[in-house]
Amino acid sequence: MIVMEILKNYFDKFGISCSEVQYKQFKDYMELLLDMNEHINLTAIKEPGEFILKHYVDSSIIYNSAEYGMAKNVLDLGTGGGFPGVPLAILSPEKEFILVDSLNKKLKAVLEMAKKIGLKNVKVVHGRAEDLGRNPKYRDHFDLCVSRAVANLAVLCEYCLPFVKEKGYFIAYKSGEIEEELQGSRRAIKVLKGELSHIKTFEIAANSRTLVVIEKITRTPKPYPRQAGKPGRLPIKK
16 A cells, blocks of 8 residues: 555654554554444544544654653553554554543444454553543553643643653643643643653644653642543633
């Protein structure tokens, strides 16, 4: 498939190593998902070349970061069609991935497709972040939490930081100009016991993508996350 050359070219550009077996897993997952998408809404992106750029390349840009490299277990919050969790699981079979979403139908489809392409390091958990973040089974459990969810950074911090171990990291994938959003999230980061580590910007097909890397300094206070719906309605602000 010619469009897979797009993925190979970007992986070469970003220094991401990938075997032919792994490239086949990428190809097979895309084909399965686009077929499944006829029945379940997993993605609005249906053109293969655009799919590779906006789902595969975008998901994989954290691969060579130190925070990702040191992580043994990774939680993907708001995974939707399996992004960024599935591409990262293909690239890192030695890591454990937990994919979380509030829509169980999507999770079942993602797990079925992950199994079909031979992934053994992916599990799914159905639930809302506000509820799961209070569950001792998941709270303070992960080396790394990642999210491409479309939500304000202050809200994402309340969703994600409770899952992260002390000295672990939360990485938010963002697009466009984020300075105002970043400024508006500083109190939330502090209250939730995180600290902005750094931000890194990438260009993917003339589109700017930013990774916001937040370190978990100590345990998030027990009142957080607040009850379902409240973080979105009343984000922690100045």
